[in-house]
Amino acid sequence: MLSTPRARAAPRAARATPGAGRRGEGSRRIGRARAVSEPKPASEIDWNAIGFGLTPTSHMFVATCDLGGTWSAGEVVPFGNLSLSPAAAVLNYGQGVFEGMKAFRTKDDELLVFRPDENAARCEEGSLRMSMPPVPRDLFQQAVMKTISANADYVPPVGLGSLYLRPLLIGTGAILGLGPAPSYTFLVYCSPVASYFKGGQLTPIDLTVEETYHRAAPGGSGSTKCIGNYSPVLKVQLEAKRQGFSDVMYLDARENKYIEEVSSCNFFCVKGNTISTPALQGSILPGITRKSICEMAAARGFKVEERNVSIEEVMDADECFCTGTAVVVAPVGSITYKGKKAQFCDGKTGPVTQAMYDELTGIQQGRIPDERGWNVKVPKDFHL
């Protein structure tokens, strides 16, 4: 059961959670978390001050799927809180997947979204893994385009960031016994963002290798962008940050020897002319930035290897970097493993990392030709 700001006639039971589903109650505290604040006009945003925090925008997209598995056409509605049954499957059993995508403003004031077909396909795959009715790919892409168009003013000026989109598919129907939810909601909200890590986009990050906890196991859900994959990393990540590290690298659960990924991104290392990244074997996320980097690197003449990459060889690499939609291409300044710290490129951004970053962001921002047809242009009146 879900009510959005426009669907105000929701039954009483759907409003049982204090403050849920009502505009103007965004500052109500739940535990330590502060609920989202009201969107402010794009004209009031200080584009030089945004990082990777949530800056609510004016609109979001919502579609629903009933018991019969049929998706509604969906609509653009004002951004606001959701109202759910306490027995919603997503709250009790974590039945949900999400995506991360970015839209950019070009110097000619066009809006571009990067590889939306890939996110639509990954969302479909993830929803099947989580026993949810897939959002038709057409609906997914239309929803993303409409969300960007309805929030066009919130796409940062050229060079000052991007509009990060968060498509979210969740089991909203109430269910007590373990089983798939009787109904689902697909929504897309967004936020203008800039650099994910502190210090700016190409500031090298310091990673620590986790030896006790694992992010995913063979046969698990590590390759699905499901909601539950992320909170287990928080414990380790918080401790690493307390010790001064930027983030954590995870090793495989079987041998505790091969790199899997970093909390929020994929991993690459460079040795001579070879660029290596952990193979997709079911426990790491099939990143769309990862896939793009593999293609770009191969086209530049690098030998690209997707295979088991041991932590020992990584400590001896020439250069390392991380990739992800949020992270983009982040240089790794150092990796600490078993008390030993390997520094790369004197703690500076390496030449391969720089080249990959320049090419990727150049394509995304429409500064260099998009020969592979990765960008989709978004008309500003698409949602009307």
Ligand code: COI
């Ligand atoms: C993304 O890169 O889009 C993600 O979803 C990672 C998230 C942990 C910020």
